Amino acid sequence: MKKTVLAAVVVGGAVLGLSLPGALTAAKAKPAKAAQGKEACYECHDDIREMKESSKHAKLPCSTCHDNLAKHIESMGEVKPVTIIDQALCGKCHKAQYDSFYKVNTEGGARKEKGVPTGRSPQQDKLLAGHGFTFEHNEPRGHAFMVTDQFVVDRFQGGRYQYKDSWEGVNRTGKTWDVLVDKGADKKLPETAMAGNPTCIQCKTSDHLLKWKFLGDKDPKAKWDRTSNVNDVAKDTNNPVGCVHCHDPHGTQPRVVRDALIQAIERDGANNIFAKGGKTDLKVKDFRGFRKIGIMAKTDSRMMCAQCHVEYNCNTGSQWSDGKKVDYDNGRTNHMPLKNGKELLAHYKKLDFYDFKHAVTGARLIKLQHPEAEAYAGSVHDRAGVQCHQCHMPKIKGKDGKMYSAHNVSRPLNTVKESCLGCHPKFSVDEKRYQIESIRNYVKGKMRKAEFWIGKLIDTYAVAKRAGVPEETLAKAREKHEEAHVLWEFWTAENSDGFHNPDLARETLTGAIKAGKDGVKILEDAMAPKQ
Amino acid sequence: MKKTVLAAVVVGGAVLGLSLPGALTAAKAKPAKAAQGKEACYECHDDIREMKESSKHAKLPCSTCHDNLAKHIESMGEVKPVTIIDQALCGKCHKAQYDSFYKVNTEGGARKEKGVPTGRSPQQDKLLAGHGFTFEHNEPRGHAFMVTDQFVVDRFQGGRYQYKDSWEGVNRTGKTWDVLVDKGADKKLPETAMAGNPTCIQCKTSDHLLKWKFLGDKDPKAKWDRTSNVNDVAKDTNNPVGCVHCHDPHGTQPRVVRDALIQAIERDGANNIFAKGGKTDLKVKDFRGFRKIGIMAKTDSRMMCAQCHVEYNCNTGSQWSDGKKVDYDNGRTNHMPLKNGKELLAHYKKLDFYDFKHAVTGARLIKLQHPEAEAYAGSVHDRAGVQCHQCHMPKIKGKDGKMYSAHNVSRPLNTVKESCLGCHPKFSVDEKRYQIESIRNYVKGKMRKAEFWIGKLIDTYAVAKRAGVPEETLAKAREKHEEAHVLWEFWTAENSDGFHNPDLARETLTGAIKAGKDGVKILEDAMAPKQ
């Protein structure tokens, strides 16, 4: 029995490439057969046999993905194998998927600032005043750019990372450090921020899967943790999110690896946003307390995508209770609420965490990430059992005539026929696009109204404060700001302009408008001349 | 003589399907011939003979559009015939026109809020603060949607009317209650208004032609009047504006039926905006004081379209003289000024009516509708005798090879060749479109400037009021706001971005800018430190 347990851990080591000293003690007894292909590996790693032999990957020799196996076996585990995480390896067989992942949509260009009148968040610089996102915050691009876009943005580490080929690098994909250059720690461009942290990088790449303990806690076996220098981690980051984030490489099962997601699901397996009938199809494997992965019986891309497309906290902040700083040593700096916009403020208050204070009102604000999973949860499409990949990764015919799932993960508006009409056959592409755009038009209208009222609240606050309105009243207005902010920013941070859940969008955004109006009224009443 | 008068009324009854007790006394003497086709009807309705027999509809039996005729005749008029108003009936013969009416332009989607930076009225929420249009105010769609768009908008009755098929209903045309569902009087969505009234519905449908007394006055014979419950009227509204709004069904003459327009033209037949040489080609028939229609000798689509495409007042408001409420029992709640932007404020002051007070300044403002007719009046095109339909309903070749007038009534920019080049043959489509867009660019620039200055006036007012600037001065600033508002909103409410009358647009909008600047100066001077 102990052997099995240990073997499981070894699998963990193999799967995750962990450096686990002592884990191979049981295996060390069998060096002789080690050099003889899969069977040699299976002698120690028998649960890999189980996963692999029943899968489409059964015939692949272990050396497909692992180097240094001979020495590993010879040394009885002392020498660690090298695990190749790079998606190019997977791409050798899964060519269409791999190529589509790196396909660049050349419409519109990169670095489209959101905070401009024609952008997704026209009043951003006012509404997020005091936050690093005001330095540069762009509309997103494809997954192929997720690492380089993150490092090159003006709010990341003072702008020290730049395109090697200047602007000709902007559409270059591939290894991070073929595309970017580090101008050095002394390089600090004006009007940049020093944002970025090891945790946020875990959503952008799979490179550190084997170097990162569950939740990024410190551990001698972990090369990186939440408190590591972000630049060191950045320089060790070579690829955007890999195939292994969603696909178990041994058994090809659908899986998730992102720690905060697994934690959030385990917090409430029966009632989290993915649960159906009180259960979540996620079997969590814990590797000796170092790492966890979650395996699904069936593909549920809602969870796979939710590894990144959620509101998560990865930065330092402060406590509602006493205003004290929450630093990277604290687990709350790697946290996924899995709550929608209506529930988030209460969640973060309970968690005793907020991100930053607004520069004008001093309200304690949550900086939202991209909560697509939470927005989608409970929507018409979700209740109908539709998952992310059905719309965003539709089956497309490849050059070889075979259908494959498009891994460029683009906007369904670009693939209405493939994404929508399978379920909605009575509409034409134009009609369905019209319906989609109508929802987005409507929700954009509500977002702009929310911005109008929050902006007015901020302006009125400044006036009220100068007019000597008492702190007690100001505090009430700040509370309204705090409430309105989360309800609003949820939707500018989210990328569907409300399509993922129009009803929730309406409810949340009108809530933001209402709170904004209430805040303005509190202040204007306080300033009104006594009659 | 008396018979003729009565017969005329009967015609009215027939044309309009009115239930006029006692109207058939003279006709009652001739029941015997009643069942024998048109001739039987003509025995009583001899003026219908006159209209019909000389027209293209001459050969149609009366039963084409009227049910229940046999009983009507047998009962000597006691039992009323049923008049079918639905445009589908007309569409049986006028197929191309009918089909084009329901053709949906699938570009861009519905529910495009005007009050967004990229919209037609970017500062709407500030400039209309306090008015229901700030809850949702969208760019218009085609006539096929005019009823459903009206009922589904957030400012209408608290949002109780929704698409039956959720957002898949957004491009569905047809009977109102096939498209929409009533969620009930208790349904009140947050951030909605309770706008809507029976009169405004008269511009959206022809369904109530026979149930509505002239100007919507109360009458036992009228099912609906201005004071009816808007929801009851809404639920009795099944079709968008019908063929009979503009085409007399018996005689095929061009006509108008909208009461406030007829009233406005009769107020000044010699000098109204449609008059040429001191006369208006509109023969008004009064049906025993119940209803009026206006028949033209020749098509004048300027009047036909002006049944709706005008500034009209259909809601309650207040009086300039004493601030008292003007309620639906008052005829001013169904009123068309037929005046352009320069003349409107004076007109409404004389009428002693304004719509609402601005939430910040308290200025008494006119809420403009869509004054295309007034904007167009006196323009270069108008003076040249061009009418609305020539540009908006150009002759198009149908599937059967025959030319027909496009009844989707779209933007001439979509049909420059057909709409423009007939009169302007020396330009290419691209060149003409360029000229059109240039006008719109120029006028849009002026609109944005007007918004800038009115916005600044509002902001400065708030500061001045808090600074204790005396009421006398504030009142002067409010007057400037009142003046600027009408001059500006005329053009954001109007849908041509100035093309209908570039000179008037320039004059009006620079007037708005000037008044805005004057208002700001009044307030700033009052706040300037004494020297």
Place this chain on the structure above:
Amino acid sequence: MKKTVLAAVVVGGAVLGLSLPGALTAAKAKPAKAAQGKEACYECHDDIREMKESSKHAKLPCSTCHDNLAKHIESMGEVKPVTIIDQALCGKCHKAQYDSFYKVNTEGGARKEKGVPTGRSPQQDKLLAGHGFTFEHNEPRGHAFMVTDQFVVDRFQGGRYQYKDSWEGVNRTGKTWDVLVDKGADKKLPETAMAGNPTCIQCKTSDHLLKWKFLGDKDPKAKWDRTSNVNDVAKDTNNPVGCVHCHDPHGTQPRVVRDALIQAIERDGANNIFAKGGKTDLKVKDFRGFRKIGIMAKTDSRMMCAQCHVEYNCNTGSQWSDGKKVDYDNGRTNHMPLKNGKELLAHYKKLDFYDFKHAVTGARLIKLQHPEAEAYAGSVHDRAGVQCHQCHMPKIKGKDGKMYSAHNVSRPLNTVKESCLGCHPKFSVDEKRYQIESIRNYVKGKMRKAEFWIGKLIDTYAVAKRAGVPEETLAKAREKHEEAHVLWEFWTAENSDGFHNPDLARETLTGAIKAGKDGVKILEDAMAPKQ
């Protein structure tokens, strides 16, 4: 020797059509041979022989471009020849170039106001408050419209110049007064300015080359000077900038004629923005102190285009030192700094000149023109030796199959293949356009941020002034406004959205943001309650 000098002057007279009394004294001795073709002319004008005979224009008789030659010779120079400057003459041979110059891009229309939310300078009316550009300031069109666009704009002379054919004139090219009509000095449209001056017209046309002394100084031989009535000069302006602005008509050498540019280059021949290796390839010829032209050995379109595409001052203003007015009699009203955004404020302070005071803050502001040359100087492309024409006037195949340089001078985005891929062959058109748009996206983001902060500075200033913040503090804030303004407006005035020099754009615009923030802080600190 004296003869040579005089002959040079005669050449000047011939080249420039100058009326130089007494200049022909030496030539007067040879009337007999005067009527015998080129040789007759060369007898007096021997340096024209030198320029012409070695050039492609060698075979052209002088009468190609000069009328009245016989009388000129017969009268021994008393009667002046007529010099035809109209580009149509050149177009007889250079047809493709000529036709392309007048080619109209019919996308998007004219008179696109920059100061709208979707425009190039969304906050213009606030940031330029007090300046005439707030009356109308449009996105530029092609060279064919440069004169008519200048005269017809609302800020020019009260709007007295209008299209003859109303809006159908907006895309009409050709002679100014075939396109426009003068409504008379009494015509003053509301909300217009009286801008315009003789100097600014020198950048729009070549018509006055022979009537304008160097720098526009007063001279009995000059029909026009800086102090002339702008309307008189306007009415004498018939063509947009002509071929002779950049091409010497006798010798076909590349040249420049714009006086302030020649002055600026001569101020610092070794270190100006065009100099390479301490030298500028420009041989300046001075015609008896009346006019100068600059001849290049090789085409340097950076200088040719810089005749207009620079920041230049052509209007009156005031002095930093004492606030006194600088009027048109002063040479500073025809001045090109040839400095980039970082250096301009210091330059203008040294020159003791600023354009206007901001209406709200009273800051002394520079109104920028279109500093493309200064923006481009020192950029990656400039350092690589790329000149303006290579991107903006690429070689295109004409109808006759021959390649020619496109003289419509359009945006390279329209001709990526021809403009870019010659040097960047490894990219596709889509990829290169993507890179270009990315730069522009990024820089537009920075512009919007600069506008946000300068706008906030203006708003805060108004509050601070009313709050009684001492003048000493206000003065410091104004200085920040002055600094921020130049750094920002340089880029909205410049037409590349940063593409010409992304690094400079970043540096300059973040400088504007920084100065804006600093100004806000100065004011807010002054208003903060003492603790």
